[in-house]
Amino acid sequence: MNYLELPPQPHPLVSYLRVGKLLYWSLVLFLLESWFYWVQFEGSLEQSSLFWVAFWFSCFLFSFVHIFLVIMDGWSRFQNYKRAKDLFFIHGFNSRIPEMYLGSKCQRNAAIVAAEELGYTDEIMDYFHGRGIRWYHYIPYFMLHDPLFLFRNYFWERTFLEKVYESKFDYRRLHLERAI
Secondary structure (H helix, E strand, C coil), X not given: CCHHHCCCCCCHHHHHHHHCHHHHHXXXXXXXXXXXXXXXXXXXXXXXXXXXXXXXXXXXXXXXXXXXXXXXXXXXXXXXXXXXXXXXXXXXXXXXXXXXXXXXXXXXXXXXXXXXHCCCHHXXXXXXXHCCCCCCCCCXXXXXXXXXXXXXXXXHHHHCCCCCCCCCCCXXXXXXXXXX
């Protein structure tokens, strides 16, 4: 893609929120859920029933830990987005780029947002549709193929610990330079 053809670019915060929109909705749910479980836990302390104390505290811990996992997942998807956007900008739309992001709905969303911001909306949607991927495919494919995924390094590295990626281009500046 030529920087002269670059469409208007959103602020990075807008892109960050668009990339992780599903994750951030679930973050709100986990926050509410954690609050609910904490209130139930406090109530069970007054009743002094060990079973209910343990039950509500374990529910709270499960939900509370997910808050941090969702935040880390959103950050990792933003790294995927920045890498995909650079690749689309350098190489144009190439089917090998979205192929790297087939694993999960969140990874595909990162690639879709990157492609949309560069004007490749139709191409990437057609590509994913051609691969048989539909809007309701939320469960990551690796979970179906490997039931022991929680014990694999690739899961933790790819889902929550994606390496920092520094974008090679300042797309907003490139767009503004084009306007001058």
